[in-house]
Amino acid sequence: MTPLEFLQEEFENVRRALDETLRHDYGPGRVRDYYNECASRLTSIEKALAGVPAGDAQQISDLLGELSRISFWIASRERSRLGEFSWPFEDVLRHAAEALLADKNLGGSTIAPVVHVVSDGIEYQISYEPSTSSSVNTHRFVTISFPRPLKHHVLFHSLFGHELGHAALDTSTSGAVLYGSVLTALRATGPLSSAAALNAWLHDKAAPADIQGALTAYSTARKIPFQLTDRSRAAWLEELMCDLFGLAAFGPAFVAAHRAFLMPIHPRPYHVRIDEPASTHPPFACRHKMLVRALKLLGWGTPCTATGSGAIHRAEMDLMNYLKDDPYVPWAQLLTDPQITAAMSAIQGLIAAQTYMGYQPPTPDAVTALVTLLAEGVPPVQATLENSGKPLLQSTPVAQTLYAGWVYWLGKAHLGTSPKLTFFETNRLCDHALMQQSAIDLVINEGVI
Amino acid sequence: MIQKRELIASPILSSEQIGAASIDLRMGNVVLMVRARGSSHVDPAAYKKHALSGAGLDLEVDRRQKHERYEIPFRERFLLHPGTLALVPTLEWFKLPADVQGAVTARSTWAREGLSIATASFVEPRYQGIITLELANLGQVPLSLYPGLRLAQIAFSRVDGDTLRPRRGQFQLAFEPQQGDIAKKDDYPFIT
Numbered sequence: 349m350t351p352l353e354f355l356q357e358e359f360e361n362v363r364r365a366l367d368e369t370l371r372h373d374y375g376p377g378r379v380r381d382y383y384n385e386c387a388s389r390l391t392s393i394e395k396a397l398a399g400v401p402a403g404d405a406q407q408i409s410d411l412l413g414e415l416s417r418i419s420f421w422i423a424s425r426e427r428s429r430l431g432e433f434s435w436p437f438e439d440v441l442r443h444a445a446e447a448l449l450a451d452k453n454l455g456g457s458t459i460a461p462v463v464h465v466v467s468d469g470i471e472y473q474i475s476y477e478p479s480t481s482s483s484v485n486t487h488r489f490v491t492i493s494f495p496r497p498l499k500h501h502v503l504f505h506s507l508f509g510h511e512l513g514h515a516a517l518d519t520s521t522s523g524a525v526l527y528g529s530v531l532t533a534l535r536a537t538g539p540l541s542s543a544a545a546l547n548a549w550l551h552d553k554a555a556p557a558d559i560q561g562a563l564t565a566y567s568t569a570r571k572i573p574f575q576l577t578d579r580s581r582a583a584w585l586e587e588l589m590c591d592l593f594g595l596a597a598f599g600p601a602f603v604a605a606h607r608a609f610l611m612p613i614h615p616r617p618y619h620v621r622i623d624e625p626a627s628t629h630p631p632f633a634c635r636h637k638m639l640v641r642a643l644k645l646l647g648w649g650t651p652c653t654a655t656g657s658g659a660i661h662r663a664e665m666d667l668m669n670y671l672k673d674d675p676y677v678p679w680a681q682l683l684t685d686p687q688i689t690a691a692m693s694a695i696q697g698l699i700a701a702q703t704y705m706g707y708q709p710p711t712p713d714a715v716t717a718l719v720t721l722l723a724e725g726v727p728p729v730q731a732t733l734e735n736s737g738k739p740l741l742q743s744t745p746v747a748q749t750l751y752a753g754w755v756y757w758l759g760k761a762h763l764g765t766s767p768k769l770t771f772f773e774t775n776r777l778c779d780h781a782l783m784q785q786s787a788i789d790l791v792i793n794e795g796v797i
Numbered sequence: 798m799i800q801k802r803e804l805i806a807s808p809i810l811s812s813e814q815i816g817a818a819s820i821d822l823r824m825g826n827v828v829l830m831v832r833a834r835g836s837s838h839v840d841p842a843a844y845k846k847h848a849l850s851g852a853g854l855d856l857e858v859d860r861r862q863k864h865e866r867y868e869i870p871f872r873e874r875f876l877l878h879p880g881t882l883a884l885v886p887t888l889e890w891f892k893l894p895a896d897v898q899g900a901v902t903a904r905s906t907w908a909r910e911g912l913s914i915a916t917a918s919f920v921e922p923r924y925q926g927i928i929t930l931e932l933a934n935l936g937q938v939p940l941s942l943y944p945g946l947r948l949a950q951i952a953f954s955r956v957d958g959d960t961l962r963p964r965r966g967q968f969q970l971a972f973e974p975q976q977g978d979i980a981k982k983d984d985y986p987f988i989t
Contacts, residue, residue, distance in 0.1 A: 725892065726805055732800075737815055788810065790871055
């Protein structure tokens with residue numbers, strides 16, 4: 349088989365694989381979008397294939413590369429399974445991703461990505477097709493991966509806010525703001541301003557014993573002091589930026605998920621990986637401390653209900669105490685208040701333009717209504733009846749539903765006399781509420797109440 | 798009762814849903830369809846055999862593989878073909894007080910098109926969760942069904958005195974349709 353024959357064979361293989369995906373309804377909707385984009389790319393390759401000389405090894409190799417990339421996206425779709433993710437939340441993510449991750453082509457037109465959600469991730473992850481100069485790409489693919497076991501745990505799903513930040517950085521539209529305003533603010537001063545400043549901070553006498561011990565062990569073994577590289581500094585900056593992105597998108601619910609999900613997997617909160625060429629994440633303590641500061645600076649660190657307003661207020665206080673609990677030493681503060689404020693302001697400006705994300709604190713009445721429903725074992729949506737029997741429907745943003753979920757979960761000791769919900773039940777009720785909210789929003793938008 | 802929150806039916810999206818003593822039920826987003834390829838037949842004897850042998854896993858596999866589960870977003874349809882059965886949840890979440898029960902039936906408009914709520918199911922006092930609708934197409938042409946459509950109705954009636962649900966936890970929430978157990982212990986004497 350010649351290289352050209354192999355290329356032709358591979359082309360048919362990819363086309364067959366694509367056709368196979370049509371046999372199943374992979375998840376709610378968007379099958380056609382996905383298929384059309386892949387088919388369009390294959391058509392472009394087929395045209396190029398017709399004119400490839402048998403001896404042009406470079407062009408054959410390039411086209412094989414294109415086919416390989418399409419295969420990857422087809423395979424990621426093929427692996428997905430029906431009914432294994434929370435589609436109400438997926439709907440939220442899809443809309444957010446389509447708005448935030450839209451790109452501009454060379455002609456200046458806005459190109460929305462083709463978003464697909466799978467449940468086979470082992471962690472929360474968003475894979476964004478790298479920007480390429482390929483002539484066959486019309487739309488870029490985005491694959492959002494849920495950890496399968498956490499399908500219904502919508503209270504954790506706000507962690508996707510962080511992942512969206514990573515993906516947004518790779519776009520020409522959102523990425524320009526994140527690089528230009530946010531990262532610039534985060535590295536304007538302090539330990540993250542340069543690799544030298546970062547290493548001075550790391551080796552500071554105020555560093556916790558865990559850090560100092562690890563650094564001593566390293567220098568004893570290798571006869572040179574450990575130094576963080578500039579690559580690590582860039583990675584840390586990106587992680588901190590993405591944490592702020594998640595906070596802007598989902599508010600206190602993000603901080604609650606961040607702490608509840610990440611703290612258990614970081615038993616050494618000050619730990620810096622010094623056994624790898626480049627540390628990719630700042631210590632958990634630094635991330636948590638930054639989020640606590642940001643919460644306070646944004647005014648999101650106090651309850652929405654008024655002092656003395658009863659059980660709901662006390663439940664909110666329990667949530668706030670959980671969020672603001674900061675047992676870490678001052679050394680872990682990497683950023684100043686003005687840096688955090690400037691970064692948050694730029695991120696909030698970026699996501700304010702679209703309706704599916706961006707936290708605004710709920711009104712006291714909304715918090716009371718939503719948390720009371722959860723305490724009664726009812727999905728938290730604002731849908732009541734007027735005296736005339738006419739429905740009174742209100743739109744509740746996702747971040748506020750998640751906020752109510754965390755208020756209930758962390759403050760349930762104050763709420764009602766009914767048997768308490770489990771964490772799973774709390775999540776499922778919130779998940780169910782997101783589905784019901786979709787219906788409510790449709791009715792509101794159509795004006796058919 | 799709804800305004801006083803003695804009975805919760807949430808969300809009510811239109812006043813058209815509310816009758817004198819009934820509420821129209823909208824179709825939710827999960828569909829369980831019986832899979833033609835899943836098993837050769839349904840036999841309560843298999844349930845009995847698995848239960849008595851302690852092979853609970855086999856029983857669970859049988860149950861789960863009997864249905865294909867779909868999640869259908871709003872504005873997308875699923876086709877209910879003639880002769881097929883689908884279990885779907887209501888969009889509404891219910892919480893019944895101790896002295897009210899409900900009876901679920903089809904709406905006549907859809908019944909005239911061939912849609913049957915296969916069994917008129919009773920909803921016990923104190924029930925909390927979605928209600929499972931057992932949809933069957935008795936007509937000759939497929940029915941295109943969209944989540945959010947008003948397909949069924951629940952009629953309420955008072956029950957004298959307080960009630961308990963002796964074999965079910967008072968606060969057990971039902972989130973989506975589940976397969977039932979077609980062979981209860983007291984059925985065993987009648988099954989070979």
